[in-house]
Amino acid sequence: EVQMVESGGGLVQPGGSLRLSCAASGFSFSNYWVTWVRQAPGKGLEWVANIKRDGSEKYYVDSMKGRFAISRDNAQNLLFLQMNSLRAEDTAVYYCARVDWAHMDVWGKGTTVIVSS
Amino acid sequence: QSALTQPRSVSGSPGQSVTISCTGTSSDVGTYDYVSWFQQYPGKAPKLMIYDVTKRPSGVPDRFSGSKSGNTASLTISGLQAEDEADYYCCSFAGSHTYVFGGGTKLTV
Numbered sequence: 001e002v003q004m005v006e007s008g009g010g011l012v013q014p015g016g017s018l019r020l021s022c023a024a025s026g027f028s029f030s031n032y033w034v035t036w037v038r039q040a041p042g043k044g045l046e047w048v049a050n051i052k053r054d055g056s057e058k059y060y061v062d063s064m065k066g067r068f069a070i071s072r073d074n075a076q077n078l079l080f081l082q083m084n085s086l087r088a089e090d091t092a093v094y095y096c097a098r099v100d101w102a103h104m105d106v107w108g109k110g111t112t113v114i115v116s117s
Numbered sequence: 118q119s120a121l122t123q124p125r126s127v128s129g130s131p132g133q134s135v136t137i138s139c140t141g142t143s144s145d146v147g148t149y150d151y152v153s154w155f156q157q158y159p160g161k162a163p164k165l166m167i168y169d170v171t172k173r174p175s176g177v178p179d180r181f182s183g184s185k186s187g188n189t190a191s192l193t194i195s196g197l198q199a200e201d202e203a204d205y206y207c208c209s210f211a212g213s214h215t216y217v218f219g220g221g222t223k224l225t226v
Contacts (some may be wrong), residue, residue, distance in 0.1 A: 018153065037163075044120070045155070047217065050214050050216075059215055061215070062170070063118075102210045104155075104163075104216075105174065107162040109161075
């Protein structure tokens with residue numbers, strides 16, 4: 001079964017850091033771009049970042065450049081999102097998704113990040 | 118990277134058709150035929166319903182269809198069913214490997 005499973009969410013204080021993980025299975029992970037998308041409580045979806053198949057190219061939404069870093073480990077079929085200098089407005093469910101050409105076709109169930117003191 | 122514009126809510130009766138619009142700019146929807154639509158139930162992950170403006174993934178009913186004209190893409194759901202009640206989001210490729218989502222539309226059946 002093709003699936004992606006996020007982990008690593010939790011409660012973190014403002015200014016803190018957190019690293020999210022996403023485990024892919026059921027497909028050849030290294031053949032796909034993958035992405036992070038987040039959804040704040042009661043809000044819409046927001047694209048966060050993309051990473052190329054071999055990890056050589058990374059793209060971010062402007063508002064998160066410099067604070068968030070996307071990476072991947074193709075040997076372990078893992079995707080990561082390192083989040084630093086977290087703010088209350090980063091509170092959201094974070095989804096990882098597979099990108100097939102130019103659309104996100106397989107999504108995880110999400111992991112919840114709460115930034116609060 | 119401004120969000121695409123969707124109506125906040127639409128409604129329809131069972132059996133009717135509804136159309137949800139998604140307005141972007143010449144930097145995203147207007148330039149690229151890479152518009153996707155997602156269905157999301159409360160507390161659940163989004164599900165791909167339409168991609169590349171008009172294509173349906175395997176398993177998505179043909180009651181769901183997509184189109185585009187200029188800077189506006191549309192999702193039409195015909196023969197509305199109770200199970201179609203959900204939030205719907207459009208998403209467009211915006212160049213340089215970036216994406217932009219719409220604000221979401223709540224469909225009430």
